[in-house]
Amino acid sequence: MTPHPDAAADTSQLRLIAQEWRRAWRPGVAALFAGSLGYSLYSAVSSLFVEPLQQQFGWSRGDIALVHSFGLVIAFIAPVIGRMTDRYGVRPILSAGLLLTAIGYGLLASMGGSLGYFYVVHFAFALVGMATTGITVTRILSGAFERTRGTALAIGRSGLAVAGALMPMALYPVILRFGSAGGYLLLAAFILLIALPLIWFWVPSRAAEQRSGRIALPSADSARALLANGKVRILIAASVLNYVPVVALLSQMKPLAVEKGLDTVAAVGAVSVMGAAAAMGALLSGLLVDRFWAPAVAFVLNLAPAIGCALLLQHDVPPALFYGAVLMIGLGQGAEIDIVAFMIARYFGLRSYATIYSLSTLGIALGVAVGASLIGMAYDHFGNYDVALLACSGSFFLAALFYLMMGRYPAGGQPD
Template sequence: MTVNNTGAWGIAKREWRANWRLGLASLIGTGACLSVWPSVSSLFVGPLQEAFGWSRGEIALAQNASLAAAFISPALGRLVDRIGVRPVLLGGLLLTAMAYFLLAIQHGPLPLYYLFYAVLCLVGTATTGLTFTRVVSGAFVGSRGLALAITRSGLAISGALLPSTIFAIIANYGWRMGYVALGVLILLTALPTAYFWVRGASVVAPRKQDADRRQASMLQLLKNHKIVLVCLASALNYAPIVALLSQFQPLLVGKGLEAASAAALIGVVGVSALVGAVVTGLLVDRIWAPLVACIFTLGPALGCLLLLPDSLELWVAIVALVLLGLGQGAEIDVVAFMIARYFGMRSYASIYGLSVLCIAVMIALQGSLIGLSYDYFGNYNVALVVAAACFVLSAFSYLGMGRYPSSEPSPVEAEPVVITPAAGVAHTK
């Protein structure tokens, strides 16, 4: 890989001048699609309890649908590597909006809710970092960390704004309109920007002869212990945050906060995630990414411990949520950066799909157990301690990645990217 060495900011300016449409479409899509669901899912727990008489544990069992998405993620990633990002992404956007509408028209029984939730998880997988980080990582090289951070800020912004908005919609128009609003958001923002702007060499399929010759099999990928390590570390980091977010409003209410205040405080996680995404994005372009990941993963462990008291002071709750948000904002950026930096772009989506598999299995486990833990113990304290332990284990697992390769993988693994001094346009040889 050769890059015109005129400084990090000069490289970033040239790359964004050439690829700003891809970056903006990814920012909007990341903030509007399935990745934002964990930030608002807890707002539907109470209304569903009231409407259908389901327990929190029964509602939380819907998280097992993540298992179905988990097992298709590696295959979906391999499909992205073979046919390109665009067709997979556009189909996923449309189907995810339809899945929200299915949840809006449900009238029970509980198995039907589980079915619709499973559909959302399955089709929504195509609208997550599996596709959007592939778009960004392929288009940006010298400023990849910053580009991933800017893209990730879309999720942070929506995580800050959507909880209060969806809470207000549910309070005034009912929970069904909450689901409708999420579907309409995709149709009005993510789908049109992806359709018009997700184009170009970085998102098309590789030539068939190259794909057949160069793309590693799943078994070959799994034999690489660093791929397994980054997948496990990301799962132990991200899954506890998703599990806690799925029950955050009732958790905070149980600690003595008002329902509206609890919903508003969830937005603190979104604001903090924005800060975490931008800071880590700037850092990983300059500092060893596993060290950055370790530091930003230890913060959420402390945040979980701060949430343990039965009666929370408002400032303590804010500090805890800030720490959790910083960790959430850092995780996706750093993992996407490390996959590209350690393994290249040829099998990027396949490796990312494996990480999604690990994350989804862990989400299904922890997302279900957190609700059942409440049903059994009457509080979320045991779940908070387990989550803190997962964060600590994840933090030190990142350090096992070792040094970067001397350069990004050879053409057998990835197409080398060159930034031309004249035009500043990234292209593949």
């Protein structure tokens, strides 16, 4: 009996997908670990260092949170990293970024009580850490995968979320025993022993990419030309409004939980819950955008954290309710990068993908510089986090509306 044409086509498609994963799993795994253990992980665990630094050196939470304002300057390195990656290949840029990030952790571990030293080292640490973010990591995944690019991006993003969920459980006992220095050195060790070797040995060099025929796309449009496109501006604004409140809340999650009535152990658990929720959000968004209109998915996954922030406005929040609210916030964190990466390709094609992504990164970094600094200052001024929670809720809601403003997909499929 002759096989049905549709069944034959499905079989052929599955065969091509299997071939792609057999070819690309090594760079995919390398990207997964590099993205999970690089500089982006620090945002997920930085709140664990707030109280130890206060106790060790007598700094206020506002003093510590001020380092996030450095992003106002550091943000402008994002387009430079993108251009360097396009020119020299991802392996040398990401490898150098990972090595320098590990060195930065080492310098933070060796500091005394000088707040000036902390600021200088943290500035350099954040500067080199930009080379280990989605600018380079998603470039690996987008280059290695084509037919299953959305799934690969979702899995890659979920790795950071899983690391954000598991790392507090490893870090907290080390910080208790060895102080903040022990925590910084542990983070450096993960980079040097796992992420860096995988990138160096499993990610192809620029020459190898050229020999295999997987060469760079035609030159991207200039940043000025892209910013003249209204939908590019809308997508960048949505990504900023989505991501900034997440980073701000993560940077103060443990002390926020304590201020709302949780004990220390439960507060550390809240950091892990947010990481687990982010992993769920990353996988969920990756699956949904392949089946439904991406702006609608983004709307729902931003409305949930807007409600979650509102639930935390009461005092003495029961642990179950606090964890539920954090779960809703974490879903928004996990969805942002996958949805933005998907929407860049779906609305604008791949020709200017890296340029648009770096502009989004620039906007996010500028926003984080303001938001993550203000949340600590808001606590110092008001004595609680309620004003910050209201601002975060409003930001998530605006992001949900901005995503809807992207409108229909371009007619005739993805643009070239």
